[in-house]
Amino acid sequence: MRSILLAATLVFPAVIFGQAGEEPKPSKPDKMASQQVNPVYDLSGPWGARAPEGNARNSPYGDGDGGWWNFALRPDEPPMTAWAQAKFKANKPSFGPNREENSNDLAYGCFPPGVPRVYAAIAAGMQIIEQPGRTLMLFGQNVRQIYTDGRPHPKDLHPLWMGHSIGSWQGDTFVVDTIGIDDRTWIDRMGHPHSDALHIVERFRRVAYNTLELEITVDDPKAYTAPWTANKVFQLRPRTVRAGGPSCEDMFINEAFGLKPMLPSR
Amino acid sequence: MTAWGEEKFKAAKPVFGPNKTTPKLSNDPVYGCFPPGLPRIYLHPKPIEIVQLPDELIMMYEYDRIVRHIYIDGRAHDEFLDPPLWMGDSIGKWEGDTLVIDVIGFNDKTWLDRAGHPHSDALHVTERLRRVNHDTLSDEITIEDPKAYTKPWTAQIGFQLQPALTLDWEGVCEQEKMADRQ
Numbered sequence: 001m002r003s004i005l006l007a008a009t010l011v012f013p014a015v016i017f018g019q020a021g022e023e024p025k026p027s028k029p030d031k032m033a034s035q036q037v038n039p040v041y042d043l044s045g046p047w048g049a050r051a052p053e054g055n056a057r058n059s060p061y062g063d064g065d066g067g068w069w070n071f072a073l074r075p076d077e078p079p080m081t082a083w084a085q086a087k088f089k090a091n092k093p094s095f096g097p098n099r100e101e102n103s104n105d106l107a108y109g110c111f112p113p114g115v116p117r118v119y120a121a122i123a124a125g126m127q128i129i130e131q132p133g134r135t136l137m138l139f140g141q142n143v144r145q146i147y148t149d150g151r152p153h154p155k156d157l158h159p160l161w162m163g164h165s166i167g168s169w170q171g172d173t174f175v176v177d178t179i180g181i182d183d184r185t186w187i188d189r190m191g192h193p194h195s196d197a198l199h200i201v202e203r204f205r206r207v208a209y210n211t212l213e214l215e216i217t218v219d220d221p222k223a224y225t226a227p228w229t230a231n232k233v234f235q236l237r238p239r240t241v242r243a244g245g246p247s248c249e250d251m252f253i254n255e256a257f258g259l260k261p262m263l264p265s266r
Numbered sequence: 267m268t269a270w271g272e273e274k275f276k277a278a279k280p281v282f283g284p285n286k287t288t289p290k291l292s293n294d295p296v297y298g299c300f301p302p303g304l305p306r307i308y309l310h311p312k313p314i315e316i317v318q319l320p321d322e323l324i325m326m327y328e329y330d331r332i333v334r335h336i337y338i339d340g341r342a343h344d345e346f347l348d349p350p351l352w353m354g355d356s357i358g359k360w361e362g363d364t365l366v367i368d369v370i371g372f373n374d375k376t377w378l379d380r381a382g383h384p385h386s387d388a389l390h391v392t393e394r395l396r397r398v399n400h401d402t403l404s405d406e407i408t409i410e411d412p413k414a415y416t417k418p419w420t421a422q423i424g425f426q427l428q429p430a431l432t433l434d435w436e437g438v439c440e441q442e443k444m445a446d447r448q
Contacts, residue, residue: 109440111438111440112331112438129317136317138333141332142331142435145434160436161436240341247300249300249301250300
């Protein structure tokens with residue numbers, strides 16, 4: 001037994017360390033709270049989505065499925081092109097007005113949700129980690145890295161499930177520009193499509209110690225007749241909350257290795 | 267191995283080691299795209315990025331985009347591990363220059379390695395992680411599982427710093443495994 005694991009040491013899996021001193025420069029959140037400093041340049045920490053209040057809860061989609069904010073980015077229909085309308089009709093989501101029993105949502109095949117879909121759920125939440133040159137966003141198992149070292153998007157970008165992201169501070173707002181998002185992902189859980197031309201701009205602003213506002217601009221001339229925006233508000237979570245939970249496979253893939261035949265096709 | 271462990275080991279149909287078979291006939295849980303568990307994840311030749319924060323150390327394995335949080339803020343194990351976890355519940359504590367990671371709360375569905383060695387839900391893994399020099403990380407792993415092994419045993423794994431490597435965590439098990447099995 002011992003020798004089997006010892007033999008494995010020859011494999012020498014590569015490891016990257018975070019470089020020393022990579023923690024965000026500003027003081028720790030706890031310290032900041034006591035000093036009552038508004039930490040505008042520090043977004044780090046665990047954040048959970050806040051549900052809209054009052055009239056903002058109303059939607060032509062009705063109030064089923066936990067409310068529109070549990071499956072859409074905005075309460076009303078974004079302005080789709082004819083191309084997008086056709087795609088939208090072909091999609092079989094399990095949420096929203098077009099919900100169907102036999103969904104073809106790739107999320108049930110445990111594929112990454114893509115951006116901005118990660119925000120289209122009540123349970124949307126993320127852990128933000130700021131490092132020199134890079135900001136990490138952890139959405140459970142999905143790691144997204146946002147380069148802040150001034151590099152541009154690569155020219156020969158191949159599609160990525162979570163896209164290629166670059167970010168910079170503009171005043172008190174962290175602006176993230178994302179392209180190269182795999183067009184097999186949906187914009188939301190109700191099946192709104194996007195093309196390979198999708199361009200997402202996220203504007204993060206920490207308006208209070210506990211509150212992070214996000215404005216998402218969706219620009220995809222092939223799928224939408226005009227750019228449109230969506231807004232989310234996040235609440236700082238106590239750091240003692242544990243990340244994790246059951247794996248996607250636990251929830252959706254049966255134990256007899258019955259992998260759902262959900263290989264995405266191009 | 268205990269008799270219980272032997273029996274489970276015989277029932278396993280791994281793709282590696284003395285009892286190996288083909289991926290098609292294998293009952294390796296990893297071929298169902300379930301997380302590989304610990305310490306098995308270290309045996310898959312894919313890089314890992316470690317991010318160290320004041321209260322936790324995060325291991326981001328490129329293998330199937332597993333993200334493991336190791337809490338180093340003094341908290342205890344989660345009393346309510348429900349359901350038991352594929353990667354366990356990890357609590358770390360510095361002992362001198364060594365990060366000692368105590369891991370319990372596993373389900374019994376994973377294997378300890380790619381050769382099909384089993385474990386029970388009583389598995390207790392202790393990792394002693396030490397940065398031997400700037401470029402080298404050593405991990406001494408102790409396996410304690412009285413139901414599956416007659417006594418605790420240890421293994422050693424080494425890691426090399428790869429500063430030039432960029433990870434994108436885009437590996438999707440379902441995509442790769444479906445191709446393998448066809």
